Amino acid sequence: MPVALTADQTALAETVTGFADRYAGREYTRKNTDRLKQGLRPEFWPDLVALGLTGVHLPETVGGQGGTLDDLAVVLAESGRALLPGPLLPTVVASTVLREAVGEDSAAEAVLRRFADGATGALIGPEHAVVTGIADDRTGSGLSGETGLILGAASAELFLVAAAAGAETRWFLVERDAAGVEVEAKDGADLGRDIGVVRFRDVSVAVPVELDTDRAVAVAVAFLAVEASGVIRWCCDTATEYVKSRVQFGRPIGAFQAVQHRTAQLLITSELATAAAWDAVRGLGDEAGQRTHAVAGAVLSTLGNAVHAAVECLALHGAIGFTWEHDLHLYWRRAMALAGLAGPVESWELRLGEAALHGPRNFAVPLPETDSSFREWVSEILDRAAQLDNTNPSKIGDDDSVNTGPRRALLAESGLVSPPMAQPYGIEAGPLEQLILQDEYDRHGIAQPSMGIGQWVVPIVLHRGTPDQLARLAGPALRGEEIWCQLFSEPEAGSDVASLSLRATRVDGGWRLQGQKIWTTLAHRSDWGLLLARTDPDAGRHAGLTMFLVDMHADGVQVRPIVQASGDAEFNEVFFDDAFVPDEMVLGEPGQGWALTLETLAQERLFIGGVRDPGHNKRIRGIIERGEYAGTRDDAVRTLGRISARGAAISAMNLRETIRRLDGHSVGPATSVAKAAASILHTDAAAAALGLIGPAAALGEAVSEPVHHELDIPTWVIGGGTLEIQLNTISTFVLGLPRK
Missing domain, CATH: 2.40.110.10 (Butyryl-CoA Dehydrogenase, subunit A, domain 2)
Structure with a gap:
């Protein structure tokens, strides 16, 4: 699935794809590699600017299109899938960061107008060795230092530079042709883009631009991830089409189960990468802790898998994918460059783990409510329910969600136990109503009632049962009296x-x-x-x-x-x-x-729920908080970061699916993909917890919860269908690979 969710975003994605097909095919990159690496703009750049794609996210007041960062993410993802050459990515990183200063800084606004008109730029973050002697009174020396590798350094007309001023970080706008600025282009792995080193020798600068440094870094990394998601999607799509058409032993190789499973795994990688990258952009507007969750998760789930996806695509192609003439190596090269520019995965694991110690990523569903009457009706019933109790433990567990009593009876009578069902058993609740209902249950502190396995069995009885069957069975099932x-x-x-x-x-x-x-x-x-x-x-x-x-x-x-x-x-x-x-x-x-x-x-498929934390983080977080890990704390925190990223990517995929459902779409393939991904994560998270506790894993399940959980893994990974069956489903019903 692409990053685009709405109809407008889909149209925007098609615009980018159409542009790339007309002007910037991979053949252009092959023919113009030397020029592109030296930082010369591609000939199509004015057309890209005229189409508004370089300024889709900029305010109309500065000549932009007035779109959102979500819209820009669509452009970047599709440019990654099309392998668009040139300085689009570094330019929009710089303009997005600078956008935050508009309204308070006239110089920043003037530069944004230049970006909207087609100027190119690059961001030089605080990790580079650039310093300034400018003091609080704005006096002192200019910028000095030499950067590491900067994407778009040779093509940039403007630099947005973070410089160390003692213990502080200050941001400055610097013209490429300013005195004391020297750019050295380097030979990059990516054949369609320039990379280089920038040297500053006492460069005079104007008043600093007030920017949030952490957010600036987050923007740069999030956009790297978004473009990488497009690269991964191309790898998945290309491999899928190839295995459908490549014939061996008298049939398409996509009919062989080993190939099917490998292709399905690549789709899972792609879908999780897209969801994580989308969530990184969504998280740019969150507070610092949640922003770290989102961006670090995208590094691990998207950038951390980009090279792997290219190699998997190559493996499915065989030797043909290893040739210079095949486009695959162009994507492989970009994947290496994007992943490398984000920095070591291990440091992001640690960063995410520290954030996860304070709680999981927030995946609250944005509800497009226009009428409060339904919420008010639900709230009135739950107000009454809160005054009642469920006094009778259920046969399937002593928990308020399944216990019986006056509260459960009221909820059943009101149609709030199985809300999608027709009246009088439900309230024919659609996706939005179900999410409002869940929100109100949470707000009232009431457990949403469950029928256990009956949650998936009873609806067909309610839908197809005879009047006599319903008279006998419906009430006791909804009230929780019969299991x-x-x-x-x-x-x-x-x-x-x-x-x-x-x-x-x-x-x-x-x-x-x-x-x-x-x-x-x-x-x-x-x-x-x-x-x-x-x-x-x-x-x-x-x-x-x-x-x-x-x-x-x-x-x-x-x-x-x-x-x-x-x-x-x-x-x-x-x-x-x-x-x-x-x-x-x-x-x-x-x-x-x-x-x-x-x-x-x-x-x-009638049922829909909010996105809940799967609970893997809680187990590992508890091990860390109680000091039960056998190795170093950093190793334990990195483990938490790894598991958190994977769980968050699945949750982001579920959130995207929920948003689609709210927009009127039917259930998409994300449901099958998320189920398979969750099955893999259950196994890996249990193994991670065991690995953390070291010798304590030799204890029995009665005293070691991670051991008990490990022994209970089949409940999760077999009960809903083995991973192999799920991969079969994805390969045939989602990817359309031949069965025979």
């Missing part, structure tokens, strides 16, 4: 549900069930089960299935808990030995089981 489970998986039919063999044979007044289900979550606590059985063995795999509503306490139903490696027993084997189900407990019609199974999955 539901899902009886799909069998010993020989795990992810391949359609191959199930449990038989339902018609008898007078109903059906007899014979067979076994397995890995049924909380079956030993359940009162009812949604069961898929084969009723016509002569029909096709999908045609001969029927859905049943099964009383888990009926004769012939035997539940055997499966004790897991952790000692817990959340899953079960369920045996059906001639168990009877009356006709009135068939859901839908006989033979409709597969269609209802798909509809059960589709019902999940």
Whole structure:
């Protein structure tokens, strides 16, 4: 998915792509490498300026387009995907940082007008050895020192320079042709862009520009990440198209599972990189701690994976990707340059880890409310609910979200337990209403009610059940008085549900069930089960299935808990030995089981939630705060930073998907990608916690929570479908790779 979310941003992205196709193809870079490396502007620069792309983010008062940084992010991401040569990136970094001084500094405003008119620039940050002797009274010597490598140094007409003034940092605008300024172009890895060193020899400067130094650095790094996300997306798209068309052994190589999985993993990398880069730009307006979260996360999830993505693209291409004629090495080179300019990943891990010690990244959903009546209605109900209690512990845990009592009864009666459902069971809440509801639950300090596994089972019953079924089952389920489970998986039919063999044979007044289900979550606590059985063995795999509503306490139903490696027993084997189900407990019609199974999955898409912290940070943060790490504190904090970045990228992807849903779009591929990414993270985060505690990992699970969590990992990484099944889904249904 591109950085663009709105229709206007999509149109802007298409404008950039169209421009690059007309003027700045990769062939231009090949033919003009020497000129570009020396800092000469590409011939198309005036056209780029005339189109407004260099000033899309600048105020209209200075000649810009009046857009946002989100709009600029779209331009940069698409320029990265198109490998646009020239000084666009360093110029917009400088103009964005300088934009903060407009309104208070007339000199800054005049320079922004020059940027809007097409001037080029570069930012020289505080990490470079530039000093000034200017004192508080603005007197003293000018700028002196030599920088490290500066992107766009040779092409810049203007420098925005951070200089050390004792313990302080001051910012100055310096003309490239000012006396005492010397620029030496270097031979960069990127064939389409200049890089160089700038020397200042007592350069006279005007009054300093008042800028936030930390934010200035954050802008530069965030924009590097955004462009890198475009590079990664090109690698993913190009590899995907190649494996669809490249034929070996008589079929496209994209039909081979190993290739499919590798391509799907590259898509996951790309989607997380895009989300993290987008969040970095979103975070530029946040307070310092949250800004560090966002920008450092983008370094780790985007810039830290750019070179990897290029290498994966090469691996999927084989030898052809290693040739000079193939465009891949041009992107590979830019990926190396962008990642290198951000600095060592390890230092960003440490920086992010320190920020994460104070809490997770904030992913509050911006709600486009125009009418407060729904919120007021919900608030009035929750005001009443707050005066009541849930006094009865649930069979699936003593937690207010599942406990029963007057509060839960009021919420069920009001349609607030399963809000997307039709009245009277829900309130037909759309995405916005569900998020407002969640916000109000949080504001009132009330746990949002849950039906456990029934949260995904009961909606299909409410949607397709007969009046008699609903009269018997709906109320107790919504009030939490009866627990539901899902009886799909069998010993020989795990992810391949359609191959199930449990038989339902018609008898007078109903059906007899014979067979076994397995890995049924909380079956030993359940009162009812949604069961898929084969009723016509002569029909096709999908045609001969029927859905049943099964009383888990009926004769012939035997539940055997499966004790897991952790000692817990959340899953079960369920045996059906001639168990009877009356006709009135068939859901839908006989033979409709597969269609209802798909509809059960589709019902999940009606539900939407805010973006929550997955909890991995809390475990590692606790280890650090209690001093339980075996190595150095810095090693532990870097581990927290690594895990935090990956969790935040998934959360950013979910936030983007939520924003899309609020804008009226249907569920996109981000749902499948996030599920696979979360599965990988669960495993890696558990291993990271074990690694931190060192010898304490030899303790038993009863006394070591990280050990218990490690032993419980299958609950997370198998229960929702193994990673391999998820990668199969992504490769065939999202990427469109051939099955055969």
